[in-house]
Amino acid sequence: MNNMDQDALRKRGFLRQKQNGFFILRTRTTEGNYNADQLSAIAGISKEYGRGIIHTTIRQGLEVPFIKLEDIDKVEKMVHAAGIEMGASGPGLRSTTSCPGNNWCKSGLIDTFGLFKRIEKELDIRCSMDLPHKFKIAISGCPNTCTRAQVTEIGIHGQIDTKDRERRVGYAVYLGGCGGRNPQTAFKLERVFTEDEVLSLVKRTVEFYKRDAKPRQRLALLIEEVGKEKFLREIGC
């Protein structure tokens, strides 16, 4: 199999694995969740076409290793029929991670699932979107930041605005973090934002990155190159 074939399969959610002839099915959550039927479908695929193993990824996805090349079309149909989204790898937007927020966590301040949905549906910023390099978004319901907003390109968490007389709940935003071999801690924007303002920041940051980053340049390095002040002006801060 040549590299182009492998890239095409990777875009469909099947990654070549270490053992020759086998592929890993990579799926992702929608709004941070799988439903019970989807979990049953993934379990069925793993039993029938894999080796009964399901691996949970750091970005809340589920992977099924040991899928044979000849089974990929059948597995793909089963995944789509169950309404499961494929995960991503390579340059592009990775699966957005989201904690439960105020949907059921007692510390949650914001509706994390709702924000996840708005980013995908209203901005069309969704997993696999082509970008110059890896780019991640993490949403947490409160300053405990269980999804690690500080080491993500765009990290968002719910926050009480202590400067507001009514102490309204808003959104804190971190930009320019990443993990990997050269980890960077994101910087936190000084204000507490509304949800609509957060959407605008996400849109402008992704657009700026897509337009100005060189191939394989992560956001942290782009900000370093253009300067933080210019970057903030570009995204309307």
Ligand code: SF4
């Ligand atoms: S970040 Fe906050 S709301 Fe989200 S799971 Fe952690 S404690 Fe709960």
